[in-house]
Amino acid sequence: MRAVETARRWLADQGVRQVRDGWVSDAEPGVLLTANQVAHSWAGDVFAEDLDAADQLRLAFGLLDLLDEYWVTCEMRFADDGAEGPLPADVLWDGYRRRLEADRDAEAVTYSLWVDWFEDHTTSATAFAEVLGNDIGRVVTERSEAPLRRARRVLECSGPVRWTVKEPAYRTAVRLPGLHPALFLGLRASFHDVYGDLEPAAALALLDRLDLPPDTEHLAALRHVLAAGHRNHYRSPGAWDEAVRATS
Numbered sequence: 001m002r003a004v005e006t007a008r009r010w011l012a013d014q015g016v017r018q019v020r021d022g023w024v025s026d027a028e029p030g031v032l033l034t035a036n037q038v039a040h041s042w043a044g045d046v047f048a049e050d051l052d053a054a055d056q057l058r059l060a061f062g063l064l065d066l067l068d069e070y071w072v073t074c075e076m077r078f079a080d081d082g083a084e085g086p087l088p089a090d091v092l093w094d095g096y097r098r099r100l101e102a103d104r105d106a107e108a109v110t111y112s113l114w115v116d117w118f119e120d121h122t123t124s125a126t127a128f129a130e131v132l133g134n135d136i137g138r139v140v141t142e143r144s145e146a147p148l149r150r151a152r153r154v155l156e157c158s159g160p161v162r163w164t165v166k167e168p169a170y171r172t173a174v175r176l177p178g179l180h181p182a183l184f185l186g187l188r189a190s191f192h193d194v195y196g197d198l199e200p201a202a203a204l205a206l207l208d209r210l211d212l213p214p215d216t217e218h219l220a221a222l223r224h225v226l227a228a229g230h231r232n233h234y235r236s237p238g239a240w241d242e243a244v245r246a247t248s
Contacts, residue, residue, distance in 0.1 A: 007062030016038060016042060047079040047084070070112060074112075097131055100154065101146035101147060113131065143178075148178065151182070159189025159195075160195040197231075198231060199231070
């Protein structure tokens with residue numbers, strides 16, 4: 001990937017290079033660094049480069065691809081919130097969509113969406129719209145592999161997004177059985193996440209439309225708490241344990 005090689009060359013210019021078991025810097029060539037240490041030490045410097053903001057962001061995404069470390073996404077968020085921000089939205093969200101569609105591990109990207117963009121209600125609506133909400137209808141209609149991969153990943157980590165924001169996408173996703181397992185995980189996270197949000201009756205109606213094996217773990221318990229009108233695990237202490245006992 002060209003972005004990865006650009007990032008690798010940039011790190012080399014900083015005196016950082018990859019070796020068989022990790023990374024080393026010219027400053028301390030005898031000290032082996034992890035990718036996480038490289039990210040913490042150098043990722044923020046990308047946004048001090050003499051480049052326009054779009055190229056800085058593209059370089060940061062290349063660094064994310066190279067290091068596969070969540071901290072790189074933190075530096076993106078810091079830059080977006082910083083004095084020189086916001087970052088160019090088209091480049092930012094195109095970068096997220098591409099990595100959500102890639103046939104490779106995307107944990108750093110989905111974790112970033114979950115804890116940095118979706119849990120923050122000042123950004124969650126825009127972030128959710130950009131990575132799925134705006135084109136979920138096309139994704140479901142066309143059924144192309146890469147966009148469906150993106151849809152699954154976004155649904156699974158969408159628990160903190162406000163119900164009014166994500167419900168239309170959920171109702172569209174339910175039309176495609178291939179998205180049902182991911183939609184179930186999204187509904188479950190909407191109940192369990194500290195910042196999770198759902199409307200019990202509407203969530204139960206969606207849950208009842210999912211084509212899932214009857215022995216799906218936590219399916220019966222989730223149905224039980226929603227039928228009882230509970231909105232969130234942390235607002236109803238003990239409700240989940242009671243549901244597990246009642247359905248086991």
